[in-house]
Amino acid sequence: MRATAPTCDDAGTMPDKPPTQPPTASQAADAPYPRLRRPVEGRLIAGVAQGVAEQLRLDPVVLRLAFVLLTVVQGVGVVAYAALWMFTPSVPHTGPKPARDWAQLTAYAAIGMALTALTMLTVGTLRGFGTWAIAVVGIGGLVLWQQADSLRQRWVSGAVRKVRSSWLRTAFGLLLVVVGAIGFLAASGELAAAQTGLMFTGVVVGGIAVIAAPWITVLVKELQDERRERIRQEERAELAAHVHDSVLHTLTLIQRNAHDPREVLRLARAQERELRNWLYQPRADADRTVAAAVKRVAAEVEDEHGVPIEVVCVGDADLTPRLNALVQAARQAMVNAAKYSEASVVSVYAEVEPEEVTVFVRDRGKGFDLDAVPPDRMGIRESIIGRMERNGGAARIRTAPGEGTEVTLTMKREEP
Amino acid sequence: MTTRVLIVDDHRLFRAGVRAELGPEVEVVGEAGDVDSAVRAIEELKPDVVLLDVHMPGGGGQEVLRRVLGKGSPVRFLALSVSDAAEDVIGVIRAGARGYVTKTIGGKELTDAILRVADGDAVFSPRLAGFVLDAFASTQAPPIDPELDSLTQREREVLRLIARGYAYKEIAKELFISVKTVETHVSSVLRKLQLSNRHELSRWATARRLV
Secondary structure (H helix, E strand, O other): OOOOOOHHHHHHHHOOOOOOEEEEEEHHHOOOOOOOOOOOOOOOOOOHHHHHHHHHHHHHHHHHHHHHHHHHHHHHHHHHHHHHHHHOOOOOOOOOOOOOHHHHHHHHHHHHHHHHHHHHHOOOOOOHHHHHHHHHHHHHHHHHHHHHHHHHHHHHOHHHOOOHHHHHHHHHHHHHHHHHHHHHHHHOOOOOHHHHHHHHHHHHHHHHHHHHHHHHHHHHHHHHHHHEEEEEHHHHHHHHHEEEEEHHHHHHHHHHHOHHHHHHHHHHHHHHHHHHHHHHHOOOOOOOOOHHHHHHHHHHHHHHOOOOOEEEEEEOOOOOOOHHHHHHHHHHHHHHHHHHOOOOEEEEEEOOOEEEEEEEEEEOOOOOHHHHHHOOOOOOOOOOOOOOOHHOOEEEEEEOOOOOEEEEEEEEEEOO | EEEEEEEEEHHHHHHHHHHHHOOOOEEEEEEEEOHHHHHHHHHHHHOOEEEEEOOOOOHHHHHHHHHHOOOOOOOOEEEOOOOHHHHHHHHHHOOOOEEEEEEEOHHHHHHHHHHHHHHOOOOEEEHHHHHHHHHHOOOOOOOOHHHHOOOOOOHHHHHHHOOOOOHHHHHHHHHHOOHHHHHHHHHHHHHHHHHHHHHHHHHHHHHHOOO
């Protein structure tokens, strides 16, 4: 009935792509021998790493780390990057150019810095306290930057990720940067000399903060507004999709079946129920509770037999195996009422009390003589009375020819 | 003497449908399609019963109830809606309607309900009875006013039978009491529902967005 179902299936069977991989990657992968090109989407500097990654069908992160590593070692990375940049054509791109992910770029820079410092330490050109300080600054910067965006969680090492609260990680990163910076100054013996400079820097940064504050506030507010607007649009789109898939579809079916009043009634009832569920039903409960299960079986019987079933539920409880048996017995009672009673409507009332659950299924139909029911009629004896007794419950049937039928099902709730 | 009825609903087709379905015991004296014209029509026509739609432009049925009953008008309201949401049902009853039925109700039952409301009695649909049972059962807190904040055993029995789909006459037979006594019990429940200032009631209604 839903037009969107096939696309949902498609989405479900598609392998999960890493979020940073742009749509161009899959297009390039379709061609047998794709040419090396620099895409605009997803690029950090000039799209070289992105392009090579597509060519080699690797994650661009691998390529970028490789470039950084090569740069640290002998500066080869920079040369290779520049060469590739010059000799590779860029992918033609229409529309506004997507913004670069500066945060990621900074993270790579931080890695490069940390690696350089560590290399110097191990290789031994600049052994000393100051180099350690640079490494510490680099790692701190890395922690801070990955923190800025949940998408960059992959930057976090397992140890850091264990620290759940984000402010703690932010504080940790800040601490590393500050300690590293001061450490570097102290190591190079310039801490005392730098004091005036630090003061000056502090004043300048403070001044800039004061000037930029209103602008940043506006920016943050605009961002929030934009996000809210986007959420609203998404909700609207969802609503439109739902109305299209359900209500419009049913209206079409009704027009097509206009000659068959029974079918029209069934379609209208089913659609009404579906719409009500969608509008008013709490979304969290799936089919885990008694009330939800009773409503569901009532809807099934209503669909199958075309007799409206009015359901009223009071209280609710989790669906246990015994209560499920109760619901199934109630379903059989509804089927009997819809099939044989000739009543125009069936009333179902389910009440969940602290000790027991009771379901009443009632119709004002023609009724029957209980003693005259042949022993082989499985519906009542097995599916209702037998099922209830096997599960420790009770079924009572009150009926007489011409007086309608009421089936009362009682089941004790299990001890928790 | 026929009962004079005003139909308030923003759907013209629905008003026409109700008009055609009602029995000869009631006379439709007018129709209104929004809150303002409804308030005006009630003042001019002085109907016995107003059939009131819950959802309408300009504040809905509750706004009409507030403006009309605020002036001490003796007119009685029967709420009629497609919505079965608890907050709508409880809301419109607490605002002063004498009963609540859904729009799927048949012409015969609707006529009966109008006559009952005209007589000063209350009209509970099975679903409304279920809501009331649920709302009054849902709290463990001790009632502030024991008379208003809890249902008697008999009232509970009556509500339970309404929820099971019994008509007043069938309830009377089942409990060996008169129809008049059934009506008294239901009116008493309605009074408790309207006057009880238990916070739980409203909170329950908004928290449980039930069908």
